[in-house]
Amino acid sequence: xxxxxxxxxxxxxxxxxxxxxxxxxxxxxxxxxxxxxxxxxxxxxxxxxxxxxxxxxxxxxxxxxxxxxxxxxxxxxxxxxxxxxxxxxxxxxxxxxxxxxxxxxxxxxxxxxxxxxxxxxxxxxxxxxxxxxxxxxxxxxxxxxxxxxxxxxxxxxxxxxxxxxxxxxxxxxxxxxxxxxxxxxxxxxxxxxxxxxxxxxxxxxxxxxxxxxxxxxxx
Amino acid sequence: xxxxxxxxxxxxxxxxxxxxxxxxxxxxxxxxxxxxxxxxxxxxxxxxxxxxxxxxxxxxxxxxxxxxxxxxxxxxxxxxxxxxxxxxxxxxxxxxxxxxxxxxxxxxxxxxxxxxxxxxxxxxxxxxxxxxxxxxxxxxxxxxxxxxxxxxxxxxxxxxxxxxxxxxxxxxxxxxxxxxxxxxxxxxxxxxxxxxxxxxxxxxxxxxxxxxxxxxxxx
DNA sequence: CCAAATTTGTTGTAAAAACAACACTATTTT
DNA sequence: AAAATAGTGTTGTTTTTACAACAAATTTGG
Numbered sequence: 033x034x035x036x037x038x039x040x041x042x043x044x045x046x047x048x049x050x051x052x053x054x055x056x057x058x059x060x061x062x063x064x065x066x067x068x069x070x071x072x073x074x075x076x077x078x079x080x081x082x083x084x085x086x087x088x089x090x091x092x093x094x095x096x097x098x099x100x101x102x103x104x105x106x107x108x109x110x111x112x113x114x115x116x117x118x119x120x121x122x123x124x125x126x127x128x129x130x131x132x133x134x135x136x137x138x139x140x141x142x143x144x145x146x147x148x149x150x151x152x153x154x155x156x157x158x159x160x161x162x163x164x165x166x167x168x169x170x171x172x173x174x175x176x177x178x179x180x181x182x183x184x185x186x187x188x189x190x191x192x193x194x195x196x197x198x199x200x201x202x203x204x205x206x207x208x209x210x211x212x213x214x215x216x217x218x219x220x221x222x223x224x225x226x227x228x229x230x231x232x233x234x235x236x237x238x239x240x241x242x243x244x245x246x247x248x249x250x251x
Numbered sequence: 252x253x254x255x256x257x258x259x260x261x262x263x264x265x266x267x268x269x270x271x272x273x274x275x276x277x278x279x280x281x282x283x284x285x286x287x288x289x290x291x292x293x294x295x296x297x298x299x300x301x302x303x304x305x306x307x308x309x310x311x312x313x314x315x316x317x318x319x320x321x322x323x324x325x326x327x328x329x330x331x332x333x334x335x336x337x338x339x340x341x342x343x344x345x346x347x348x349x350x351x352x353x354x355x356x357x358x359x360x361x362x363x364x365x366x367x368x369x370x371x372x373x374x375x376x377x378x379x380x381x382x383x384x385x386x387x388x389x390x391x392x393x394x395x396x397x398x399x400x401x402x403x404x405x406x407x408x409x410x411x412x413x414x415x416x417x418x419x420x421x422x423x424x425x426x427x428x429x430x431x432x433x434x435x436x437x438x439x440x441x442x443x444x445x446x447x448x449x450x451x452x453x454x455x456x457x458x459x460x461x462x463x464x465x466x467x468x469x470x
Numbered sequence: 471c472c473a474a475a476t477t478t479g480t481t482g483t484a485a486a487a488a489c490a491a492c493a494c495t496a497t498t499t500t
Numbered sequence: 501a502a503a504a505t506a507g508t509g510t511t512g513t514t515t516t517t518a519c520a521a522c523a524a525a526t527t528t529g530g
Contacts, residue, residue, distance in 0.1 A: 168387050445518065
């Protein structure tokens with residue numbers, strides 16, 4: 033079966049064997065599509081008929097306002113699904129765009145088939161729903177974390193809020209973050225150069241230390 | 252049955268009759284509790300054993316960092332559930348606190364019973380799960396909206412992003428928002444007085460007009 | 471209906487952030 | 501290995517925000 037290895041590696045279909053996968057591909061009226069770097073996968077305003085499962089590569093979700101300002105809202109990696117929450121919330125149009133950040137392979141899943149499980153209510157569907165609940169919940173928690181950091185008033189407090197959380201998760205003052213500096217700035221929605229200045233200050237004051245993506249939160 | 256009217260009015264149990272409700276109360280090991288204004292319903296760090304359904308009154312979710320700064324993350328009204336996403340995401344402890352903003356009645360639901368449906372897999376449980384998926388998805392969409400506004404760089408852009416969205420939903424340049432000025436400022440995570448100044452400027456410039464919770468977005 | 475509490479608008483000042491421009495380093499690509 | 505691209509740190513300037521303090525308006529509760 034085409035791309036079974038990629039499907040096997042996703043959270044949503046990972047539980048299933050090849051036969052089950054094939055059946056679900058049919059059930060969700062799926063189709064594959066590849067995108068080159070910087071190509072638009074979804075445009076904000078598009079009708080939400082299908083959700084997008086990233087199978088290879090990665091993509092970023094961004095919002096462009098009427099003045100042309102771009103906000104990066106999320107990063108999607110292999111196994112992540114775009115549009116899932118919107119679909120289950122009954123949204124009719126996409127509010128944000130999805131752009132391939134490298135050459136990527138995606139699988140489209142029909143929204144209606146996803147929301148209204150097929151007649152032959154099978155073990156498969158039950159598992160998919162269960163996985164979807166978990167995925168949405170996890171993604172919700174991630175968003176809340178991000179909001180918690182962003183709610184802080186200064187760049188320093190935003191950084192510290194984020195670092196503290198990663199430190200807790202790592203259970204060590206030494207930890208690695210999944211962002212480079214530019215990405216970290218856009219994650220926290222602050223100016224990159226201002227953040228860079230703040231990081232330097234904090235290092236000078238002995239609060240943190242860092243190298244590349246490795247950080248250390250002192251005391 | 253006690254408080255059936257309130258249960259009937261919630262999204263999670265609204266579909267059910269009194270008999271079904273009674274059965275589910277047993278199944279989810281529920282218990283009622285009332286809180287006075289400003290009483291702590293959940294403290295951040297508490298073990299997440301139960302989720303909280305608000306039946307009467309309202310509450311706010313807030314986060315206090317190590318420096319004592321308070322960020323308001325969410326407002327819960329009748330029918331809203333606190334901790335649902337965290338529970339399904341497998342979180343073990345509450346990350347934020349829940350404070351009653353007026354005299355309130357809440358219903359606790361056992362986390363494990365919620366996540367692992369009881370043996371007698373019945374129509375009731377199916378409905379509850381379906382409602383929960385929708386609730387989590389809707390709450391996720393709300394959070395994304397908030398994130399979109401907060402990602403804007405200036406207070407003015409944050410306000411405009413929010414107003415535009417409400418205007419779209421209302422399908423009219425005249426609309427009402429669910430916040431007073433103080434609440435709006437904390438929703439957007441900006442200083443209230445700075446926001447007040449900005450609102451005045453925008454009114455002077457003829458971009459918006461407002462009175463109490465009524466707003467008008469001109470052009 | 472009055473007193474108390476809360477909300478709102480305004481001002482000036484201090485602090486912080488965005489912005490722009492640039493040099494330097496690291497990473498990819500060919 | 502060279503060239504092109506992407507990422508990083510620094511600086512000075514301008515803009516925006518937070519903060520504090522207060523009076524006026526509004527809402528709430530007895």
